[in-house]
Amino acid sequence: MALQTQMLYLYPQQNSKLHKTDLYDIVNDDVPTPVLRRGQKFTVAVRFARTFDRNQDVVRIIFNYGPNPHPIKGTSGVVHVDPARRHAIDDKQSLWFGNVLDSRGDSLTLEIFAPVNIPVGLWAVQVETSLTNSRSDISLFNYDGDLYFVCNPWNCHDMVYMPQTRLLDEYVLNETGKIWVGPMGTTKGREWIFGQFDTCVLPAIQLMLDNSGLSHASRGDPIKLTRMISKMVNSNDDDGILVGRWDGQYEDGTAPAAWTGSVPILQDFLDTQNPVSYGQCWVFSGVVTTICRALGIPSRVVSNLVSAHDANSTLTVDKYFDENNEEMPFDPNNLEGEDSVWNYHVWNDVYMARPDLPPGYGGWQAIDATPQETSHGFFQCGPASVEAIKKGQVGFNYDVGFMVASVNADLMRWKEDKSNVLGYQRIYCNKYHIGRMILTKQPFMYDYNGDKDRQDITHEYKSKEGSRAERLSLWNAVRGTEAAKRFFDMGDDTANDVEFDLQELDQIKIGESFSVVVKMTNNSDKTHRIKCQLSAATVYYNGVKAHVVSRDDGEFELKPKKTEELKLAVAASDYLDKLVEYSNMKIFAIATVADTKQTWVAEDDFQVIKPSIDIKVPRNIVAKKPVAIGLRFVNPLKTTLTNCKFHVSGAALLRNQIIAHPNVKPGAVVSVETKVVPKYVGELKLVATFHSKELMDISGTAKVEAFADEE
Template sequence: MKHNLKVDLVCLFPKENSTSHKTDKFDLVRDEENPIAVLRRGLKFTIAIRFSERNYEDERDIVKLIFSFGPNPNAIKGTKVTIRLDPKSTDFEHHNNWYAGFLERSGDLFTLEVSASVHCPVGNWFLQVETSRVYSTLPPSTFDYESEIYILFNPWNQHDLVYMPQGELLDEYVLSDVGKIWIGPWGSCRGREWVFGQFYGCVLPAIMLMFNSSELPTASRGDPIKVTRCISKMVNSNDDNGILVGRWDGDYDGGTAPSSWTGSVEILQKYLDKHRSVNYGQCWVFSGVVTTICRALGIPSRVISNLVSAHDANATLSVDKYYDLSNEELNFDPLNPTGEDSVWNYHVWSDVWMARPDLPIGYGGWQAIDATPQEISSGFYQCGPASLEAIKKGQVGFNYDIGFMIASVNADLMRWKIDPMSDLGFTQIHCNKYHIGRMILTKQPHIFDANGDKDRQEITNQYKAKEGTPAERYFLNKAVRCSRFANNVHSLSHSNSEDVEFELQELEKINIGESFALILNIKNVSDQVRTVKTLMSAGSIFYTGVRAHVIKKSEGEFRIKPKSTEVLRMVVTSEEYLDKLVEYCILKLYAVATIVETGQVWADEDDFQVQKPKININLPDGVQINAATKITMSFRNPLQQVLTKCKFNLSGPTLLRNQILHYRNVKPGVMVKIAINIIPLVPGEQKIVATFSSKELLDITGSAKVKVFDENY
């Protein structure tokens, strides 16, 4: 009796297969000593098996490929797959099934083509080759392939749930490893460069650690709906040992200030090395990491910035602010003691692309997921995936978190004043239907503007109908009707006479160190004299809308003649605001007015960001591959104080690994300048991103593009 075939070698040709699978950029594949196969499901790849001692016999030898996934592989759950090699099998059987067929047989060497099911779990699989003999009493012999095999989603395959028909967009939403995140208040936001770095060697192992720390069953890791919901839960650390600890108070001792990160790679490397959450993140950092994870797994993803974003804490589809009898805003919600509505200057989350077989036809495509911990969903801090089409059409009954997302982009801002005569205790004095969701932005595909915002794309109309149109009001009211709390709030309205018009003038760009003025235009359109009581104030705030410091306040009372106008101006000097600025240098201008004769109350506010200098990165237009090139980075200290604990963070895929460069103290008005060498590894257009931070000054950023030429240029 002949013995079982002995497997001498199994080769998965990681580099050769990676080209057709569009995974050739992964460091794991490019590793010179131990390349690891990174493949996409539903697409053929090549395997070679070499036998020793004797050749394969068609009628007597049995050879099986056994693929296993997770700690307890199970054939019923799809986490263990056994494929018996059949010399007569020559082509795909069905995209739902795994497949293996012969390409070539030459003596002791088999060359096979294999494909994973288009619905299989994604992550690190393991391969075992089993050999046995027909009618033999010998136990099977096994050979374990030495490396893990990563199998990813395949957005290029029409049968995969993440398939994107506009294939050219996948160059941006899956393969682009540097992008932008728009941050800052309405009117002064800017695109901040971010290195997604999804092809770095630490990224896929860090993702596997994240999944293994979650409660997502291994059998569910092929479903993009469940996978992306899990990602939104695990990127924050609120419920578990997630990737990032969120912090918004400006105190970042014991970690890294969010504004100092240049991208996701350093965060994921720290998470992988320490097996614990990394300090610290904020919404745009959470979103950057989410997008890195999704693109690494093959899920098309983009970063979304919502300028003027609502946090609806009590599911009323409104943001409610309350004022006392003196027109001072209350710092709590008297009707909702467990939470308080807030308006963030901006909020950032991610969109992911997928089909939604759990929803009616037409609700696939872009889906919003948010890893920033705001509200609990199904017992955890997670959000989405929420269909953009469902958000736009007010379908609050659909999965997941549609109502919360509708409020984020389209809640009404309602102001209430104490009224002892009202059964509620408050009377609505103003309702702004246009303030929330002023603009929703993402990066435009195939463009990167290192010096400006020409790569900005507005997608507000993908989240809601145009503000003020019948369609916009219809879909919001449709959502309101499905919520008892929202119905109760939206049914109340104010009926005061309004015959005096107010306009709080929006500020243009203000550079740090310059003075500015709060300007209020008032027009009496009535035929009678009106007595106006006003309160104007300026203060510093965190971008989440939390107040930090009052900078200046002015109160007054005056009479305005019929059919006439008045302009009130409050000047704020740099000496008054510089020492009260907090992270990101955002200021809130606020004005409230009461008409004595009619009881009319008006209030409005404007947030803007004091502009900081950008880092100027000086480097040649073109550089040679594998050759050291000197670059310099510089900016001038805009503050009238010494900068201490200074450091630069640099990152640039294929140009240099993440680096931290410490810098000496910087005196007021002095130029900060530092040089470093880069060694480009890959030809083509490459990008570098830098941040500067100090104890006194954060959020200084810069970026540059460079053309890298190969040796033959």
């Protein structure tokens, strides 16, 4: 009679230390779940109902993935147990192997090697036993627990291997980070709890995988896997994780600014099995980071300050004006969409080899989960080699052209001109406006009170702005893009007699007044009549205008060789009740020289600065014991705040906690108190946000340093 298997034990906690998976909460549960890295051996034990007889008993351990597992597809692996044979296991093998470490009576202890390219996610395990001379008597034992395999960036044969393995402490193991948000002049690192080791994360990822339509056999390929992640984190054309929204109307969900991290989003997705409301680019990016790091794929958040959304593949961002200098509400060359400039846009870099591309294009790859444009029929983007983006290699997979435009498009302005064959004359071209700075978090640093931990990676995405190498790479991209050729062949702008300069604004605190100032210099020997328009408006961070705050039009004469200033004063009372989320504003100027028809246009975005949350943390904190912390700030508005809520969370401190607060009068202190319980000794990070109907995007962070109990 065939052996009867009584138990299969996968040593979840012992294996996790060797596999660098010991931080996963499910590994440390009362009933632990194994999380293993592919391309690495691990230990298992099997106990039978009688003594194992090597001469008559056949034992196979079978690993299956998905509904139709098959060894040829890489979704099934069979380990033949043979005490008389020992395999020389190395980490580049493509087949499953196992060696018997110990055979004692009714038990076997084995070391098993999982190939380095197997699919990631949830696997099932069986023990099959039979007799040497009879395959008709087969006994199957099904392991009744879960088993997850993830990528192994420490293994040089895994496609996600990162040679600087020390950096994996940041790009795979770090649970807390920053996402740089805000316009160029006031960008700041917003704290985010990735929480990739939380109990809900791997099950939520498995749900995402099952909803994705990606074949089970393809789920071991990081190229296909990360492209799918960019598709599934947004919900635009599938059962994805997050619903995107940018209009400020979030009453039926959670405002993007209220999130403190990815865990509550993934928990909600797992619980409801429906997309979660709401996200924006930086929220999508935070969730992507969590998913990638949980799967063992090195990932970093990337923020592009002044980011282009090229809707018609011209490698330009185009706006059109009529004969009266009024901006047209549509793009006459792209009636199905419209180019835009985002104050900032956030995506992800993931690290991997690219065997599908020529040598030199591996390393960091850009993926973008924000639904901007479709790629091959779906809202997905990347992985696009960062090196290919820098060199303008738009023929390489995937979506390199779109990413080139995001960081290096030319900004073009067109004015209605019936004498021109196109019906429009190019009046302005700025080669330096887009991709002003590209930021990520500096590894191994965390600045609680500022942005010393930001890392400028602009040079990785493009050569120095205005340099010959930067222009050559853009022209290389233009040569490979038919629509772009037509726009870049329009010729240079006409000569300019008058020089214009829109003065950029410094930081403006909420409640302060400011002015829109244009400096004009007449470099010619004759007087020019100039028609000018100045305006200020509140805008959403994706460039969509919300409300006009102030505007002034006028005509005047500018004498030869003279310089004058035009000024539009904006009082706090003009804009306070028109602010939208993140308090972004745009100042805009357009001017036409009447006799030469020279037209100039310029704009600048800035952010009205709001207070941050002050978090009070006691000095002497003991691990595993509750401690009270306080949160406070002062209402800066001259209006009452309603529907007030704090969100507080911290990896190894507390999961997302929502604290309701009564209405807050103008100028009053907003304060609450809550408790946290540090899970272990060491430095932990706490993140809080505040959201109300009238005021949002208030955040703060604090260090919580826990010590061992001396008792």
